[in-house]
Amino acid sequence: xxxxxxxxxxxxxxxxxxxxxxxxxxxxxxxxxxxxxxxxxxxxxxxxxxxxxxxxxxxxxxxxxxxxxxxxxxxxxxxxxxxxxxxxxxxxxxxxxxxxxxxxxxxxxxxxxxxxxxxxxxxxxxxxxxxxxxxxxxxxxxxxxxxxxxxxxxxxxxxxxxxxxxxxxxxxxxxxxxxxxxxxxxxxxxxxxxxxxxxxxxxxxxxxxxxxxxxxxxxxxxxxxxxxxxxxxxxxxxxxxxxxxxxxxxxxxxxxxxxxxxxxxxxxxxxxxxxxxxxxxxxxxxxxxxxxxxxxxxxxxxxxxxxxxxxxxxxxxxxxxxxxxxxxxxxxxxxxxxxxxxxxxxxxxxxxxxxxxxxxxxxxxxxxxxxxxxxxxxxxxxxxxxxxxxxxxxxxxxxxxxxxxxxxxxxxxxxxxxxxxxxxxxxxxxxxxx
Ligand SMILES: *Cc1c(COP(=O)(O)O)cnc(C)c1O
Numbered sequence: 523x524x525x526x527x528x529x530x531x532x533x534x535x536x537x538x539x540x541x542x543x544x545x546x547x548x549x550x551x552x553x554x555x556x557x558x559x560x561x562x563x564x565x566x567x568x569x570x571x572x573x574x575x576x577x578x579x580x581x582x583x584x585x586x587x588x589x590x591x592x593x594x595x596x597x598x599x600x601x602x603x604x605x606x607x608x609x610x611x612x613x614x615x616x617x618x619x620x621x622x623x624x625x626x627x628x629x630x631x632x633x634x635x636x637x638x639x640x641x642x643x644x645x646x647x648x649x650x651x652x653x654x655x656x657x658x659x660x661x662x663x664x665x666x667x668x669x670x671x672x673x674x675x676x677x678x679x680x681x682x683x684x685x686x687x688x689x690x691x692x693x694x695x696x697x698x699x700x701x702x703x704x705x706x707x708x709x710x711x712x713x714x715x716x717x718x719x720x721x722x723x724x725x726x727x728x729x730x731x732x733x734x735x736x737x738x739x740x741x742x743x744x745x746x747x748x749x750x751x752x753x754x755x756x757x758x759x760x761x762x763x764x765x766x767x768x769x770x771x772x773x774x775x776x777x778x779x780x781x782x783x784x785x786x787x788x789x790x791x792x793x794x795x796x797x798x799x800x801x802x803x804x805x806x807x808x809x810x811x812x813x814x815x816x817x818x819x820x821x822x823x824x825x826x827x828x829x830x831x832x833x834x835x836x837x838x839x840x841x842x843x844x845x846x847x848x849x850x851x852x853x854x855x856x857x858x859x860x861x862x863x864x865x866x867x868x869x870x871x872x873x874x875x876x877x878x879x880x881x882x883x884x885x886x887x888x889x890x891x892x893x894x895x896x897x898x899x900x901x902x903x904x905x906x907x908x909x910x911x912x913x914x915x916x917x918x919x920x921x922x923x924x925x926x927x928x929x930x931x932x933x934x935x936x937x938x939x940x941x942x943x944x945x946x947x948x949x950x951x952x953x954x955x956x
Contacts, residue, residue, distance in 0.1 A: 523587050525552035525742060528838040537588040538643045541636070541743040542653070544736040551838050552742050558583040560791045568753065569760035576757055577602045577750035583790060584746055585639075593642060598750075601634040606751045608758040608902065611878045615891050615901045618755045621881075625665040625695050626908035626929060628780065631751065632744035633670030637677065639743045640735070644676040653733045654954065655679045656722055658715035661688045662828050662907065665695030667737045668703045679737075680954065682706045682715040685942070691911055691930055698936025706953065710945035721947045722954060731955060739779025740835050748780050749787035755902050756792060770895055772798040772858075772887035772903040775807065776829035778836035780904070785843055785854065797855045798894055800887040800903075802826045805859035807834060812857075814848040825862045825915050826882040828907070858890040865889070866919045873920040881909040881916060 525540040527533040529550030535543065540552040560583055568576060578598045585594055604624075609617045623630030644653055655677060657667045664681040671679045681696045685707045697705040708715050719736070722728060739745045752771065759766050771794055773781040781799055788794050801808050802824040810816045818833030844850040860868075868889040869880045880888055887903035895901040909916045910926050917923055926934075943949040 523585070524555040526555055527551070528553055528842045537585060537742070538647075541640055541643060541741065542733070542735055544741050551740055551835065553839060553842055554584065554742070554746075554786075557786060557789045565791065565793065568757040571757060573606055573750070573754045574599050574602050576753050577747070580750055580753055580787070580790070581747070589639070589642070597635065597638040597642065601631065601638055601747070602750065604630075606754055608755050609878075611872070611888070612876050614895065614897070614899065615888070615903065616755075616759070617878070617884065617888075617905045618751065618902050619905045620751060621905060621908035621911075623666075624669045624929065625662075626911055626927065627662050627666055628748070628751075628904065628906045629662055629666035630670065632739065632748050632779075633666040633737065635670075635747040636737060636741060636743035637667075637671040637674045641674040641677055649733075650676065651733060653677050653735060655735055655737045656682070656719045657737055658682045658712065658719045659688070659696070660684070660712040660827065660830075661692040662911075663738060664688075664705075665692060668696035668699055668705075671737070672699055672703055673701055677702060679703045680706055682708055682718055682950075684712050684715055685709050687712065689912075689914075691913065691934065694933040694936060694938070695930075697938045697940050698933055700939060704953075705940045706950070707940040707942045708945055709942070714945035718945070718947060718950045722950065725951065728951060728955065738835075739777050745779040745783050745836070746786070748783035749790075749792075752784045752787050752794070753792055756794070759900060759902075764900060766793065766900070767795075768896075768899040769794050770796055770798065770891070770899050770901050772800050772890040772894075772901065774826065774829055774883040774887045774904060774906055775799045775801060776804070776831040776834065778807065778834040778840060780906070781855070782836045782839045782843070785840065788854065789843065795899070798887070798890045799855050799857045800890040801857065801859040802829050802865065802886055803859065803861050804830050804832055805857070806832060807837065808857035808859040810837075810848075811852055811855070824882075825865055825912075826886055828883060829886070856894065858886075858894065860886055860889055868892070869916065869919045870921070873922070879909045879916065879920065879924055881905065881907050881912055883907055 527546030527550030620628035821830045821832035884905035891901040
């Protein structure tokens with residue numbers, strides 16, 4: 523399969539190039555050249571298939587031309603080895619719990635898949651030098667990527683994070699791993715971390731000396747596999763004998779990688795009637811739906827902080843998928859936006875009415891279903907992280923204690939190892955090239 527740049531369809535790459543480079547040479551995002559329709563027979567038997575079987579079928583349509591069957595199957599079965607249950611919360615509303623992976627957040631799926639695919643490409647390449655993955659994180663991305671790549675041969679990961687600005691739970695998930703993972707504690711802000719990573723990518727001499735890549739949702743190997751679990755959500759509804767003719771999915775959205783993978787899944791035939799892009803106060807996409815104008819702005823801080831994005835990278839992919847048509851986009855996606863007070867209110871009310879503990883991100887999407895779902899529709903919202911990852915916030919809001927899952931407790935007991943640097947590029951460069 524050929525991948526083209528959203529800035530210029532004449533700039534193309536193979537899957538391997540797209541995964542190793544991340545961004546196209548003109549800074550555009552890669553999109554698959556063809557969208558393969560899955561056969562009707564697949565959807566007829568999907569209710570009887572496992573998460574791994576479904577993921578492998580979808581992965582074959584995406585990557586089957588570029589990766590041998592048995593290798594792809596190994597990658598998929600290994601990456602998707604945890605459950606993603608669909609849980610009824612209230613009436614016609616279901617939670618797709620994406621938090622049963624190693625770091626208890628949905629980013630585990632893409633990070634684990636990408637790590638294995640990159641490891642594979644590196645092992646069969648003539649140039650066996652180490653690939654260095656650089657990630658700047660304000661919390662969740664760093665932990666998913668670090669754990670996804672832990673122990674993968676030929677790959678080193680550098681996680682940069684702002685000192686004192688991530689929670690203890692988040693920090694423990696990428697600073698206690700050791701092996702091929704280096705955590706870099708930057709005395710500065712998240713923006714400083716991002717600037718350091720950007721500088722490294724633009725440093726010509728450094729790039730000649732070593733292989734550098736990124737692992738955020740601009741990378742096709744991280745973003746596309748996220749569509750697997752939308753198929754599995756549909757399968758679980760089908761299996762339970764529920765009406766699947768009117769399924770609506772609400773996605774808590776920040777950089778729009780998650781929802782964009784689902785939109786491509788729909789184009790491949792997944793019978794989802796429509797999507798709701800749920801935003802916190804960072805609602806440039808919501809505004810775009812209302813006005814047809816895209817006006818990025820600086821992000822503001824909210825209690826659903828993994829969605830605090832003022833200029834979502836994957837918006838370029840959404841536009842490209844719908845051939846820049848505002849009308850076509852509005853046909854498949856509606857939007858919602860909620861402030862912190864509304865998010866908290868939803869978490870509290872849902873807990874007292876149903877006993878279900880929402881995390882702040884999932885709560886944004888749950889509220890969108892409460893407000894926008896018709897009676898004859900079945901709603902699925904994505905629970906993108908375990909509420910215990912935001913324990914202090916969640917406990918304060920719902921007024922009850924929540925227990926820490928064993929996986930999180932185990933991270934908390936590890937020993938923190940970090941390299942401390944200032945926000946100065948020279949120091950970072952030295953760590954990379956030593
Ligand atoms: C990253 C993240 C999101 C936003 O996902 P996008 O793909 O960036 O839209 C939502 N919730 C949680 C918990 C996240 O970590």
